[in-house]
Amino acid sequence: MLKLDRQSGPFWLDLVPGVRVEVEPVSVASMLIAREAVAAILAPGDEAEVDDADPREVNARASVALVRALCRRGIRQWEGVGDADGNPVAVSPETVDMLLDVWPVYDALDGLYVTPALRRGAEKNASASSLAGISAAAPRTAPPAA
Template sequence: MLKLAPRADEPFWLDLLPGVRVRVRPITVASMLVAREAVGKVYRDEDKTDLTARASMALVRELAHRGIVEWEGIGTAEGEPAAVTPETVTDLLDHWPAYDALDALYVTPALRRDEEKNASSNSPDGTSGEDPNTARPAA
C-alpha cells in the first residue's frame, strides 16, 4: 500500500555522530533523479571495478551535496567552524563514520520510501495446486 503523508518541505536535523549534526533538505523526486544520473555515469564509466560500491557512493554523495544546508560540530583543521561548501561536504563524506551515518539516516529511508509503490505484490514462488493442468501429456 502506498502511504500518503503530508510532504515535508522544511529541512530537518540529523545527528550523525556525537556532537555532529547536519541539517538536510528532504529528498525530492528531482534530487533522486539527479542522483540516479550520477549512478548511471558510474556504470557507463570504462572502469568496471567495484561498480556496486562506487554506484552506492555516487548516490550518497550526490544526495548529500544536494541536501546538506547547514551543520554543527564540523570544523576546519584550525578548529574554526567549517562552512557548508561542496568541498567541505566531500571532506565530511570522506570520514567513514559520518558517511555511514548519513547513508543510514538520510539516504536509506528515502530508498525504502521509493520501494513503496502502487503495485501488486510479488506472486508466490512455485506452481499453484488449484489450477487445472493445461499441458497435454507427452507422447
C-alpha cells in the same frame, strides 16, 4: 500501502557525537541528479574499464556516488564541523565530500537520510500486480494469449 508522510521542510539529523546536519527532504529532482551520478559510474565511456572492474568495487563506487550526490544537494547547514584548526566551515560540495570521507559520518548519513528516501521509493501499493501481470485477488479479464 504507499504512505504520503514526506517531511515538508528541513530537519536535523544527529550523525556522530557533536555533529549534526540540517537536510532538505530528498526531492524527485535530487534523486534524478543522483541517478545520473550513479549512471556515470555504471556506464562510463570506456567499456573496457567496466568489463575489467570487480563488480563489488563498481557497486560500492555507485553507492558512494548516490550518497554524495544526495548529500551535496540535501545538506543545508551543520553544527560541529570544522577545519583542521577547529574553525567552523561552511557547507559546500567540497566540504560535504570531505565530511563524507569520515566513515562514521558517511554511514550515519546513508542510514538516516539516503536509505529512508530509497525505502519510500520502494514502497508498493498493496494491490501491486503479480509477476504474471495480474492481481492475485482479481480474476483475469481477458483470455490468455494463444
